[in-house]
Amino acid sequence: MSGSFLVKLGLLVGFVVRTAPLRSAFLATLAILGGALTPALMAATGLVVARAERAATSGMDSAAGQGLLAALVLVGVLFAADQALAPVRDTIGASIGSAMGQQRRERLLAATLRPYGIGHLEDPTLADEIRRAGDIEWDIGPLTLIVGELAKFVGLLTAAIGSAILLAQLVWWAPIVLLASAALTHVFMHGDEYKQVREKEEYVGIERRADYFRQLSLDPPMAKETRLFGLAGFLADRTRGLRLEFLSHLWRARRLGRGPALRTVATIAIAHGVVLTYLAMSTLDGQVSPSQLTVYVQAIGGIVMLGFGSGATDLWWVYQGTSTIPHLLRLERRDLGPAVPRSTTTATGAPRNEIRLEGVRFGYNGRPVLDGLDLTIPAGSSLAIVGDNGAGKTTLLKLLARLYEPDEGRILVDGKDLREYDVTSWRRQLAVIFQDFVKYELSARDNVAFGRLDSATDENANRQATERAGAREVVESLPAGWDTTLARQYSGGVDLSGGQWQRIALARTLRAAEGGARLLVLDEPTANLDVRAEAELFDRFLELTAGTTTILVTHRLSTVRHADRIAVLDRGRVRETGTHDELLAADGLYARMFRLQADRFAGEPRP
Numbered sequence: 004m005s006g007s008f009l010v011k012l013g014l015l016v017g018f019v020v021r022t023a024p025l026r027s028a029f030l031a032t033l034a035i036l037g038g039a040l041t042p043a044l045m046a047a048t049g050l051v052v053a054r055a056e057r058a059a060t061s062g063m064d065s066a067a068g069q070g071l072l073a074a075l076v077l078v079g080v081l082f083a084a085d086q087a088l089a090p091v092r093d094t095i096g097a098s099i100g101s102a103m104g105q106q107r108r109e110r111l112l113a114a115t116l117r118p119y120g121i122g123h124l125e126d127p128t129l130a131d132e133i134r135r136a137g138d139i140e141w142d143i144g145p146l147t148l149i150v151g152e153l154a155k156f157v158g159l160l161t162a163a164i165g166s167a168i169l170l171a172q173l174v175w176w177a178p179i180v181l182l183a184s185a186a187l188t189h190v191f192m193h194g195d196e197y198k199q200v201r202e203k204e205e206y207v208g209i210e211r212r213a214d215y216f217r218q219l220s221l222d223p224p225m226a227k228e229t230r231l232f233g234l235a236g237f238l239a240d241r242t243r244g245l246r247l248e249f250l251s252h253l254w255r256a257r258r259l260g261r262g263p264a265l266r267t268v269a270t271i272a273i274a275h276g277v278v279l280t281y282l283a284m285s286t287l288d289g290q291v292s293p294s295q296l297t298v299y300v301q302a303i304g305g306i307v308m309l310g311f312g313s314g315a316t317d318l319w320w321v322y323q324g325t326s327t328i329p330h331l332l333r334l335e336r337r338d339l340g341p342a343v344p345r346s347t348t349t350a351t352g353a354p355r356n357e358i359r360l361e362g363v364r365f366g367y368n369g370r371p372v373l374d375g376l377d378l379t380i381p382a383g384s385s386l387a388i389v390g391d392n393g394a395g396k397t398t399l400l401k402l403l404a405r406l407y408e409p410d411e412g413r414i415l416v417d418g419k420d421l422r423e424y425d426v427t428s429w430r431r432q433l434a435v436i437f438q439d440f441v442k443y444e445l446s447a448r449d450n451v452a453f454g455r456l457d458s459a460t461d462e463n464a465n466r467q468a469t470e471r472a473g474a475r476e477v478v479e480s481l482p483a484g485w486d487t488t489l490a491r492q493y494s495g496g497v498d499l500s501g502g503q504w505q506r507i508a509l510a511r512t513l514r515a516a517e518g519g520a521r522l523l524v525l526d527e528p529t530a531n532l533d534v535r536a537e538a539e540l541f542d543r544f545l546e547l548t549a550g551t552t553t554i555l556v557t558h559r560l561s562t563v564r565h566a567d568r569i570a571v572l573d574r575g576r577v578r579e580t581g582t583h584d585e586l587l588a589a590d591g592l593y594a595r596m597f598r599l600q601a602d603r604f605a606g607e608p609r610p
């Protein structure tokens with residue numbers, strides 16, 4: 004029980020109170036009331052014993068007999084009240100707990116969504132911190148249970164204080180000795196467990212890794228590959244191994260060594276020996292009556308409860324519960340990246356003239372990907388970007404979408420730095436399909452309508468975009484049409500082929516374009532289509548989007564020739580730009596790439 008525990012406890016209590024002030028006050032009252040019932044019950048039992056002695060000699064009809072009956076009724080009422088309070092306290096505790104869980108989820112989400120970029124989401128230290136601020140699943144109970152446990156512990160503490168007051172009537176030092184012994188034995192028996200909670204926070208990485216293994220085994224798109232490679236058993240073994248590694252730390256901490264066990268026994272023996280001997284001698288001397296003896300023996304139990312049994316368990320839960328809130332608060336304070344900057348410069352209607360990248364440098368973790376890149380994209384034209392794997396094509400698109408900001412250089416849209424524009428309005432000008440576009444496990448309608456959420460219910464627009472993307476037949480073939488969930492894991496759901504998915508994603512982008520997006524960005528949009536479908540679709544696409552600025556990334560150079568201009572990206576820079584014919588005539592990098600692909604398709608290598 005360190006000072007830091009008390010600070011964390013304060014944070015937890017603060018969180019509880021702010022989440023539900025009235026319910027918390029009611030729960031605290033119930034907990035204290037419930038706790039006070041315990042010493043009251045002890046005193047009432049003493050009364051029963053005292054009156055029973057007198058009633059035994061004077062009979063039940065006597066005043067003493069009536070007094071005994073009254074004392075028995077009192078015991079019954081106190082006992083019933085004790086029993087009735089517990090479920091009410093647990094119910095209120097659980098309701099505050101679930102409100103806290105909800106609050107925490109919302110605050111976690113708000114903190115991680117606040118930055119407008121995505122760089123922070125790729126930071127492993129943040130992923131660990133999110134896990135710590137959430138419920139660490141393994142062996143730590145959900146926050147929902149903690150409030151009830153806290154209330155129970157407050158009850159036990161009240162009961163222990165009441166018991167101490169009762170016992171102090173025997174001799175002032177007895178409660179002090181027993182409280183000290185309860186605290187010491189708790190530390191001897193559970194000290195390592197507390198240390199372990201602190202250490203467990205270091206192991207969230209193991210837990211994340213095990214979650215991933217589980218997902219690899221169970222998530223259908225991944226499971227198909229892992230089964231084929233015969234990885235199922237291996238993954239199960241690795242998951243089990245990681246879990247055991249994680250739990251072994253717990254077990255080691257929980258194993259009660261000989262030293263702590265001996266210290267515990269010795270502490271109890273000495274403390275209880277001293278108090279009980281004093282009590283026995285006082286009873287034999289006639290200073291303590293049998294009824295007082297009954298009360299004192301129970302009071303000893305009431306104090307000791309704090310260190311053992313349910314008191315220890317409650318405290319343990321509370322301790323674990325206190326570990327998550329500081330992480331949440333730290334995460335909220337942590338600089339995860341700039342929040343959406345306030346700007347009154349709307350990007351609506353941009354780009355009208357051009358997008359210009361000037362000396363753009365950008366890298367991940369200090370490793371440069373784009374290195375002094377210059378590129379101009381006239382508004383209303385189509386540009387194809389080609390380059391080897393890893394050349395930085397997708398990275399360039401992400402910079403345009405402001406998912407990252409350039410480390411150096413700038414991106415100008417109509418002569419103004421992109422950073423000056425309001426980021427939300429700029430993103431509304433974009434319609435992007437990334438290579439790894441999202442296959443929403445939702446209805447076909449949602450999958451298309453998400454391109455323009457503010458008019459998602461416009462069925463006509465959804466249909467038109469789908470028709471234009473060549474996805475009408477895909478939707479028509481679905482068992483429940485637009486309402487079909489595009490994932491087999493849901494009842495009535497179906498999965499689509501890679502090409503069908505791509506058409507649906509294209510429909511989503513067109514939906515955004517028809518809703519007013521001015522810059523269409525397609526990262527390998529036709530990689531899953533057959534050659535004929537690709538040619539048809541791309542011709543149609545450029546025709547439909549004529550006048551809209553279009554950036555297309557592709558490895559298929561047969562597609563590229565339809566674009567107004569082509570930019571070749573290599574080693575972080577644009578090395579060549581021009582039309583297909585100009586670049587072939589220049590006989591540079593593009594010409595070499597084109598010949599290589601043409602040879603492959605022709606099947607006859609040229610010299």
Ligand SMILES: Nc1ncnc2c1ncn2[C@@H]1O[C@H](COP(=O)(O)OP(=O)(O)OP(=O)(O)O)[C@@H](O)[C@H]1O
Nearest residue numbers: 125367372390391392393394395396397398399438
């Ligand atoms: N989120 C990321 N974190 C760290 N490195 C990254 C990240 N995304 C990409 N990279 C690295 O940046 C480089 C450029 O990646 P990028 O995806 O932009 O290339 P690309 O030209 O689109 O490649 P491809 O043709 O294979 O799709 C690669 O070396 C890649 O490993």
